[in-house]
Amino acid sequence: MADRVMVIGWDGSPLTAAARAALGAATLVAGAAHHLALPEIPPGAERIRLGSVDLAARRIAGHRGTAVVLADGDPGFFGVVRSLRAPEFGLEVEVVPAVSSVAAAFARAGMPWDDAQVVVAHRRTLRRAVNVCRAHAKVAVLTSPGAGPAELGLLLEGVHRTFVICEELGTERERVVVVTSDKAADHTWRDPNLVIVIGGPVGRGAGTDGGGWIAGRDPAAGPRGWTLPAEAYDGPLGEGETQLLRAAQLARLGPRVGDLVWDIGCGSGAFATEAARAGAAVLAVDHDLRACARTDAAARRHGVQLQIVHGTAPHVLERLPEPDVVRVAGGGAAVVTAVADRRPQRIVTHAANRDAAEVIGRDLTEHGYRVECALLQSVELDTRVWTERERSVAFLLTGELPQREAPR
Numbered sequence: 001m002a003d004r005v006m007v008i009g010w011d012g013s014p015l016t017a018a019a020r021a022a023l024g025a026a027t028l029v030a031g032a033a034h035h036l037a038l039p040e041i042p043p044g045a046e047r048i049r050l051g052s053v054d055l056a057a058r059r060i061a062g063h064r065g066t067a068v069v070l071a072d073g074d075p076g077f078f079g080v081v082r083s084l085r086a087p088e089f090g091l092e093v094e095v096v097p098a099v100s101s102v103a104a105a106f107a108r109a110g111m112p113w114d115d116a117q118v119v120v121a122h123r124r125t126l127r128r129a130v131n132v133c134r135a136h137a138k139v140a141v142l143t144s145p146g147a148g149p150a151e152l153g154l155l156l157e158g159v160h161r162t163f164v165i166c167e168e169l170g171t172e173r174e175r176v177v178v179v180t181s182d183k184a185a186d187h188t189w190r191d192p193n194l195v196i197v198i199g200g201p202v203g204r205g206a207g208t209d210g211g212g213w214i215a216g217r218d219p220a221a222g223p224r225g226w227t228l229p230a231e232a233y234d235g236p237l238g239e240g241e242t243q244l245l246r247a248a249q250l251a252r253l254g255p256r257v258g259d260l261v262w263d264i265g266c267g268s269g270a271f272a273t274e275a276a277r278a279g280a281a282v283l284a285v286d287h288d289l290r291a292c293a294r295t296d297a298a299a300r301r302h303g304v305q306l307q308i309v310h311g312t313a314p315h316v317l318e319r320l321p322e323p324d325v326v327r328v329a330g331g332g333a334a335v336v337t338a339v340a341d342r343r344p345q346r347i348v349t350h351a352a353n354r355d356a357a358e359v360i361g362r363d364l365t366e367h368g369y370r371v372e373c374a375l376l377q378s379v380e381l382d383t384r385v386w387t388e389r390e391r392s393v394a395f396l397l398t399g400e401l402p403q404r405e406a407p408r
Contacts, residue, residue: 002028002060002067005091007075007084009098012170015040019096027065030056034171035070053083061089069093072170072192074100078120078142102140105166105194108176114215116140116196117257121147127322128258130155134281135257135305136217139197149195153184155321159307161199165189200305217257217279222302226250227274233298238267240329240350242392244378246271252348252398253325255280262323264313264339265330269295269306275327276304283320286330287312314338333359340367340399347399357395369399 006022008015015023015038023029023040030048041047048056050069060067071080074097084091099107106113116138121129126147133139133156141152149165161181167190168174179187181197212218223232227246230237249271255261257279263272266284272295276282284295284306292308299306309316313335326339328349333356339347340363347364351357361371373395380390 002063002065002091004066005060005069005084005093006067006096007069007071007081007093008096009073009075009079010035010070010170011073011098011101011104012174013098016096022066022068022096025066026068028060028063028067029070030060030067031070032072038070050080053080057084057086057089057091060084061091072101073098073104077102078118101142101166101169101192101194104169105140105164105176105196108166108169109164109196111138111196113138113140114212115217117216118142119258120144121152123147126151127155127260131258131260131281131324133161133197133199134159134260134307135276135279137198137200137305141195141197143191143193143195145191148191148193149189150185150187152195152197153181156181159199161197164196164198165193166196167191167193169194222277226278228270228302230270232302233268233270233273233294234301235268235294237270238329239352239392240265240394241267241270242378242394245350245376245392245394245396246274248374248376248396249327249348249350250274250278252396253327253346255282255325259324260321262317262320262326262339262344264317264326264328264335265291266295266308267291267329269298271327271329272306273298273302273304276306277302280324282306283309283323285309285311285313285316285320317342332356333363336360337363337367340364340369343401345401349397351395351397352393354395357397360397364397364399367399368401368403370402372398372400 008019020040026045028046029041030050032050036047050056075081077100084093117132117136118140119129119132120142122144123146163179163181163184165177227243255275255278259280261275261280261282264285266272266286272282272284286292292310296308313331317338323344325346326344328336364371376396377393382389
């Protein structure tokens, strides 16, 4: 094992005295090509091009002497420190941080970033990063080859965003470019780069009142509760939109940051808005233009991001991006079948009677879903005189793919 392992962050500014001293004593140095070209590296030191961090960590673990790892920005923020400290390598590291690339990018843009979401986009996480960009007004995306500005723009089709693209921060080739998301694929971007994605209503994150208390999306923004009463949606709700049914559907689906939710038959927009309040990206689908308008108004009123799709299911679903979880509020068994063909992790729907519930349940089972069904009955009481005001009954069906792991 190396006698000493020092991880040095580099943001393009001159190295600190501590960093220069560590490099001067190094017998092994790992880093990217531009790090290994630094004049402070001793001529006799072993040099490792930092491609696979795991491979470099094994080399460092077997080295006798002083090892230094150079990394861009703050190596403790989505950086190499986590990999080097993995239990299988047994490395204890000292860290000299630098300004993170996220902080530098927002500084170049002249914007605060305490209210931003920060995500990493690799090929395997690109879809989830895009979903965060759909759902939130300010997102910093740490990109990688094959998951960069062009790919982000292509997957955000139909959603307007502004990209602030920061290329090679801290180097002589640094460049900051502002483009709309639909134009990002028209250019070739230099690695490494970071994308600040801006769009939609801003005003419900931390710091918007001059004194935020939590980084990222403020969980206290908006009214308390998973679901809101009918009066929050400017008019009467549909038969399948009662507050208790929506609460049960949200509990079964569990929408979260990074998910894409389909809400088919969005009606008043109540469920779509509440799924978006949980941090998920939402596609709200309805054949009725009035329902689409109500849903748009509800989203604006409650300060959330939605993409609204006007069209008739199941045909309109063919062109939509892959969902994680789906609520089917309209269209019956035919729509549930079309949704199940797309293999979302969970599907929730309701039926007005047992016969309809059995048809849907059998179809979900044939598609490989584990099915649960519950009869929900709610009675709303007028507490002034304690008499019944409204009664609703629905069969709540949930289908879950047991063999599919949740996306990472």
